[in-house]
Amino acid sequence: MLKPFVLLSAVVLFAATPVATPTLAAGRSPQDTPSANPGKISPAAREKARKLYGVDCSMCHGDNGNGKTELATSMQLTMLDWTDPKSLAGKPDKDLFDTIRKGKGEKMPPEAEDRAKDEDVWALVAYIRAFSKGQPSAPAPADAPAAPAPGK
Numbered sequence: 001m002l003k004p005f006v007l008l009s010a011v012v013l014f015a016a017t018p019v020a021t022p023t024l025a026a027g028r029s030p031q032d033t034p035s036a037n038p039g040k041i042s043p044a045a046r047e048k049a050r051k052l053y054g055v056d057c058s059m060c061h062g063d064n065g066n067g068k069t070e071l072a073t074s075m076q077l078t079m080l081d082w083t084d085p086k087s088l089a090g091k092p093d094k095d096l097f098d099t100i101r102k103g104k105g106e107k108m109p110p111e112a113e114d115r116a117k118d119e120d121v122w123a124l125v126a127y128i129r130a131f132s133k134g135q136p137s138a139p140a141p142a143d144a145p146a147a148p149a150p151g152k
Contacts (some may be wrong), residue, residue, distance in 0.1 A: 037093040041123045052116060057124075059142035060108075065131035075107060082131040097124045 033097075041049075060072045067079025067097060080087040088096070100121050103110035111121060 037122050041126050045123035056061040084130040093125050
């Protein structure tokens with residue numbers, strides 16, 4: 001019963017939201033997009049990122065970033081588990097910024113500039129990375145113990 005309601009809610013939410021296409025501010029070129037995370041994120045920017053994530057991202061990526069949601073499952077999406085430190089280890093912040101800003105395929109809409117400024121997207125990158133903070137890295141799997149010799 002919950003699955004159809006969640007799916008219907010997501011469809012209504014996306015249908016009611018104006019189609020978001022990446023737009024550039026007047027006089028701005030794609031090369032003007034910041035190429036590196038500006039560093040320190042203000043508390044206000046962190047709070048805005050938390051709210052943005054809750055509205056735009058958590059329905060697929062999960063409240064805690066683990067990617068295990070009914071909507072993702074029903075859309076047959078395989079999401080990264082951002083609570084695992086290895087999941088984003090090889091991804092530069094700029095790549096995450098670009099994915100959020102431009103979207104990914106047909107199933108992840110872009111975060112348009114009229115909804116979130118560049119500083120908001122950078123704060124969102126930091127917010128996403130924080131899901132794995134404090135999580136222990138998984139140890140390498142140990143070899144299976146040898147089977148005891150017969151008769152012992």
